[in-house]
Amino acid sequence: MSLLTVKNISLAFGGPLLLDGAELTIRDGERLCLLGRNGAGKTTLMRVLNGDLPPDGGDIMRRQGLRTALVTQDVPADLEGTVFPIIASGLGEQAALLEEFHQVSRSLQSSTDPALMERLAQLQKRIEETGGWQMQQLVEQVIRHLKLEGDAAFAHLSGGVKRRVMLGRALVSDPDLLLLDEPTNHLDLETIAWLEDFLVRRDKALMFVTHDRSFLRRVATRIVELDRGRLSSWQCDYDTYVQRREEQLEAEEKQAAEFDKKLVQEEKWIRQGIKARRTRNMGRVRALRQMREERRARRERSGTADLAVQQGERSGRRVIEAEHISYAWTGQPIIRDFSTTILRGDKIGIIGPNGSGKTTLLQLLLGRLKPDEGRVKLGTNLEIAYFDQHRGQLDEDRSVQDNIAEGNDWVEINGQRKHVIGYLRDFLFPPERARSPVRTLSGGERNRLLLAKLFTRPANLLVLDEPTNDLDLETLELLEGLLVDFPGTVLLVSHDRAFLDNVVTSTLVLEGEGRVGEYVGGYEDWQRQRAEQIEDEEKKPQAAAEKVQPQRPGRDRPRKLGFKEKRELEALPARIEELEAEQATIHEQMANPDFYRDHGDEVAQLQQRLEQIARELEQGYARWEELEALEG
CATH class of the missing domain: 3.40.50.300 (P-loop containing nucleotide triphosphate hydrolases)
Structure with missing residues (x-):
């Protein structure tokens, strides 16, 4: 289903057109990688799609009620507050409830004010009615995976950390179309891997700009290129795109050379002597004028960078x-x-x-x-x-x-x-x-x-x-x-x-x-060597217990569960059920207004336990999936 369609849009900022008759359709569930050279207008296009910047011409048709969110490389200068409420603000109405609950909970850590307890009970009930606890867990998950401090003041953060906060706010808002400009900048490898999984599991549309080819290969389902103001779509993986794009550029250069050769011939003909002018074909003259206009309008592809380092004298060995x-x-x-x-x-x-x-x-x-x-x-x-x-x-x-x-x-x-x-x-x-x-x-x-x-x-x-x-x-x-x-x-x-x-x-x-x-x-070699090390460490106690001569693991043999891992997999479902039951019991306790009157001193302690349970459940489910994948 089409979410957004762009038809013949144009945009310039006093110079050459950044968008020149650009056309694009984005469908629900697609993950588009937008490629193009620095300065080609990729960020400008995403601002247009987000509705922040009107085009000079053309049409943009959006599905009714379409929600978009854009994370650019620029950070808002006037944003204030701490990290948790800024990220939670992406949730809309639920954000205010969670932020107030967050503040009241912190206040009750140093106070037993009955009015605060009553307000916490009201917030608890309202959050449950709107499904807010699941949203709070999502906010906490995003904060944890992006390695942020929920109580940190936004104004005191570095530029890179501020960008992670803005990314977090966009992720929890769960828009119909998410627009990300270089999302992996300032993220470490562990966080990039988590973001890849998050975006791949997400079932809504995404357009992103990235220089990270591993991220591109994992996430993108379609490639869109912005070149000389025009958009072209490539329904293939990145490596196939590179090959096909090179072939297209070669064909384009050949076609341009043939055009220029013909133009030179026509210019030579028009400049012939008086005898030729008397028999001049006026259709041919009009065709020449049109060729001149085409040549004038042709936007040449910018050159290729020519990087060279100045080599110093030979160092010691x-x-x-x-x-x-x-x-x-x-x-x-x-x-x-x-x-x-x-x-x-x-x-x-x-x-x-x-x-x-x-x-x-x-x-x-x-x-x-x-x-x-x-x-x-x-x-x-x-x-x-x-x-x-x-x-x-x-x-x-x-x-x-x-x-x-x-x-x-x-x-x-x-x-x-x-x-x-x-x-x-x-x-x-x-x-x-x-x-x-x-x-x-x-x-x-x-x-x-x-x-x-x-x-x-x-x-x-x-x-x-x-x-x-x-x-x-x-x-x-x-x-x-x-x-x-x-x-x-x-x-x-x-x-x-x-x-x-x-x-x-x-x-x-x-x-x-x-x-x-x-x-x-490099990176893949490290991953393989580290996995082999972990496998060897796990096999040592297993081999000793079973008195089996250890075998050297084959590089191509699939990884299997060890003895301890099998036991762990068997115990995980029961442990997760225990945690979920405890979580439900605490929610039920805290949903009762009398609880805050009779057990006010336990509120902060139970809230901390809820946060701990949420972390343990997330780790438990992740470990369960990991072990089942190895067993399968």
Whole structure:
């Protein structure tokens, strides 16, 4: 069933048309990935679909009562309050009830005011009548999985965490059409995996923009491309799209070349002498005029980025050597007893949850932070280029070209002088954009500019902290190729699984409590090796109990339940029933107004128990599904 149809819409902001006769139909339950280069107008299109921005022309037909929600990369500047009520506000009427219940419950932790108890009883009854407890569990689930603090003040959060809050609000609102602009930015791998599952299980329409190819492959059911103002639909997976799109571009270039050749011939004919003019075919003249208009109207596809890093002199064979280093912050271990040797040419990926210490590990390995214990020895002749995910190396008030050349007209790349405007063209900055201040650039343009700035400096050690955020897929793949071919050493922090798999030769994983695991290969290799480790650990006690000689697990043999896992699976349904029965009993108790008068001191305790039960039920159901899948 059609939710929304766009017909022949156009939109411009004083320059070339961002939308030029764009047409699209979105159906219920579809999950569309919107692709296009940085600056092509993807965010603008989603704002149009959300009703925030009217098009200059064309028609948009929405199903009656259609509800949409948009999460952009910009955070509202005037939003106030704490995280829980902001996310719960996506629930509409139930949000006010849950927020007041949340506030009254907190007040009763330090008070036994009968009026508060009476109000809590009223709220409890109203929430039950409207199915609000299930909604509260959804809000708490989203807060937990997005790794947010419900009582944290929104105004004090970082930009990345604020974006997670806005994502949470959109998810709980459950709109008919959810619009997400780069939803995986600022999420760690565990949270990305949860978001994938959440969106795939959701049975309503979704349109999203992403540079994360693993996320795209898992979530999208259709690909829509925005190119030169037009929308094209591809009913296939991403890899098939890439192949077909390349074939289409080749055919388009060939057709354009034939058109231009014919135009040259016609122009030559029209300029023949007086004898030819006397016998001129007026139909042919009119056709020539039409060809001129077509050529004038043709919007050329923007060029391909030409990334090149300025290579420094060859470093020593040993680039970094860490011996038993440890580091703690406010008494909490970040890195504990970690040793590694990084050699010239290694491509090292660093992954872990947000806040686990990835940037801290980088600073320790580079000698910029002194470990509490152990030592770090840097190799000889190192020339380091550091990509900061916060883009602090860019001066927002200076122009793009001044950020690159410091007021000069030329830059030197691998021994060759190049005009700064020509160099910026290689990074897809046209001359007019090169003269613009950095503050006017989009996130993807800023990332490209920072890469351009770094690559003007000789380097044999590239340190890249989340370089892929906001880059379009084409530039991302070019960056991959550059890093693979780079003869020096690379340290790469990223949550982009495909990028890690395609670039790194080994991976450092921050596993919690200061542990750093070292694995050969990228993300998929780590997942496989870690699963084999867990399987080996589970088989050891089983083999000892059954006195069976352990067998080395085959890589291709399917994973089976261990003895302890079978027992766990058998016990889980009964445990879940117990939790649900306890939950129902507490709800029944708290639904009775007399309870608040006679047992006011137990209210806060029971509310905490309800929250704990909700967490245990979620974990129990997830574990049950996991074990049943292995058994099946």
